[in-house]
Amino acid sequence: MSKFVKIVEVGPRDGLQNEKQPLTIGQRCNLILDLMKTGLRSIEVGSCVSAKWVPQMAHSDELYAMLPQNTDISFSLLTPNIKGFEAAKAVNCQEVAVFTAASESFTHKNINCSIAESFDKFADIFQAAKSSNIRVRGYVSCMVDCPYEGAIDPRQVAQVVKKLYEMGCYEVSLGDTIGTATPDRVKKVWQACLAELDASVLAGHFHNTYGMAIANIYESLQHGIRVFDSSIAGLGGCPYAKGASGNVSTEDLYYLLSHMGFETGLNLEALMQASQNISQVLQRDNPSHYANAYWQTRCA
Numbered sequence: 001m002s003k004f005v006k007i008v009e010v011g012p013r014d015g016l017q018n019e020k021q022p023l024t025i026g027q028r029c030n031l032i033l034d035l036m037k038t039g040l041r042s043i044e045v046g047s048c049v050s051a052k053w054v055p056q057m058a059h060s061d062e063l064y065a066m067l068p069q070n071t072d073i074s075f076s077l078l079t080p081n082i083k084g085f086e087a088a089k090a091v092n093c094q095e096v097a098v099f100t101a102a103s104e105s106f107t108h109k110n111i112n113c114s115i116a117e118s119f120d121k122f123a124d125i126f127q128a129a130k131s132s133n134i135r136v137r138g139y140v141s142c143m144v145d146c147p148y149e150g151a152i153d154p155r156q157v158a159q160v161v162k163k164l165y166e167m168g169c170y171e172v173s174l175g176d177t178i179g180t181a182t183p184d185r186v187k188k189v190w191q192a193c194l195a196e197l198d199a200s201v202l203a204g205h206f207h208n209t210y211g212m213a214i215a216n217i218y219e220s221l222q223h224g225i226r227v228f229d230s231s232i233a234g235l236g237g238c239p240y241a242k243g244a245s246g247n248v249s250t251e252d253l254y255y256l257l258s259h260m261g262f263e264t265g266l267n268l269e270a271l272m273q274a275s276q277n278i279s280q281v282l283q284r285d286n287p288s289h290y291a292n293a294y295w296q297t298r299c300a
Contacts, residue, residue, distance in 0.1 A: 004263045006042060006227045008173070008203065009035055009250060011278070013044040013057070013078055015235025018246070021282055022056045029066050031281075032075075034274035035232060039265045040250075042074045044097070048084030065091040076137065080111060082124040089132060096129065098122050099139035100164070102157040103146035106177070110141065119163060126168040138169035139205070143189050144181040154192035162196045171201050173229055176216060179209025183219035190223040199224035206248050208234065208287070213248035214256055221260070228253060233275045234287040249288035251275055 012032050016023060023031075028046070035043055045067065046060025064077060069092070076095040079085040088096050100118040101107045107115050129136045142149075143157050161172045174189065193202055204220045204227070206213040217228055231247035254271060257264050272294055279286045286292060 003261065004226065004265075005221075005257050007040060007250060007253060007257075007264055007266070008042040008044065008227065008229045009040045009232060010044045010205075010229045010247060011035070011231040011233070011235045011250070013046050013060075014229070014247060015231040015233075017047060017054050017056045018236040019056065019282060022058075023281065025059050025063050025066075027281055028063055031232075031274070031278050032063075032067060034270075034277055036068075036071070036073060037267070037270040038274055039267045039270070041072065041265065042076070045075050045077055047078035047080075048087040049078070049080055061087045061091045061093075064088070064093055079125060081121055082128065085125045085128055089128070089134065093134070095135040095137065096125070097137040097139060098125060098164075098169070099141065100160060101141035101146070101177075102152050102160045103142040103149050105148035106142050106146045109148065115160060119167065122164075122167060130168060136169050138164035138172040139175060140164065140172060141175045141177045143174040144176055144185050145178055147178050154189045157189050158192040158196050161193050161202070165197055165201055169201075171203055171227065172197075173203035173205045173227070175205040175229075176207055176213075179207035179212065181206065181216050182212055183215050186216045186219045187223070190220060190225065194223060199226070203227035203229060205229040207236075208246065208248050214252055217248065217253065217256060221262075232271075233279050233282075233291065235278070235282075246287065249275075249286075249291065251288040251291040251294070255290040 045064050047057040048060055049057055051058035074095055076097055077088040077093050079088050079096040140160050142152050146152055164172050202225055204225050206216045230250040230253040232250045234246040234249035236246040254266055275291050
């Protein structure tokens with residue numbers, strides 16, 4: 001089994017879109033430039049959605065165009081519809097992401113359609129992406145619980161994931177959207193998904209509402225999952241899940257993986273500097289346990 005774990009940094013998109021304080025396009029660009037110094041090879045830049053609904057993500061296509069293009073880093077944009085895809089394509093984006101959920105209620109609340117209808121909306125994106133040789137990543141929310149329906153059947157999760165893969169996603173990230181998952185329940189989801197797909201096309205996206213994100217990632221590693229989404233300084237939350245805290249911090253994920261002998265390709269000092277910089281810009285405390293311990297040790 002591979003000892004390399006790919007970290008997909010989602011702070012500039014999934015993190016910032018749920019922070020109360022919108023950043024300027026320049027501040028967002030500086031965050032990504034900081035992240036580029038860390039050794040990360042996958043960074044989610046923003047979301048091509050209406051600024052009316054998600055003001056924090058305004059001008060994400062312009063932000064993408066500001067970034068260095070001669071790099072081996074994979075920059076991606078979230079594109080919920082064909083209009084968003086065309087905006088991403090116009091700035092030469094080589095990877096886009098689509099999202100749905102394993103919960104009908106959450107899908108209606110989040111993107112105003114059923115799960116089946118969300119697949120219909122994606123059809124044009126997959127067709128256009130294939131013809132333009134653009135990679136598509138998928139997100140599935142509510143892998144364990146829905147804030148409206150409660151527990152979600154792992155078999156339902158597996159079928160949604162399988163459908164996205166069959167439509168053309170090279171990788172599907174499963175999200176513990178409200179952070180209520182525990183390792184025993186995560187195990188059941190992976191078992192259901194692995195009965196349909198290989199671990200190499202699956203990723204984990206864990207929120208830390210109840211402090212279980214790292215435990216859930218540890219469980220995921222036992223099932224061969226080698227891709228995880230994380231957010232620098234634990235940025236983010238979920239506007240459709242009251243009380244849900246941010247994504248697992250990239251710093252805490254790094255600590256777990258590096259001390260378990262996994263390779264990440266990350267530079268610790270650059271990672272901690274990026275973490276400190278964005279926390280200062282947002283004037284917020286960093287919820288990362290590792291980041292706090294790191295700076296306390298350095299200042300002692």
